[in-house]
Amino acid sequence: MNEYCRGALEALGWVLELLDAAEGKESGQAIEEVRQQVKAMIEELVRGSGSSLPTRLGVIPHARRR
16 A cells, blocks of 8 residues: 555544534534534644654554565
8 A cells, every 4th residue: 555545544544533522512513513523624734843743643554564
């Protein structure tokens, strides 16, 4: 899997985790929470502070095959 696909897969997994965490909350509130968290992560990436992003999000990097 190339780096672009791996990054997209991790991002989609993170969004699913956000949606799972928002489940059971009022619909409008849950959507707004997810939206704000996604915007905050985008802002961090734009600022260049994304190096610790996988750790902060709880994403477990896959071991590279040799």
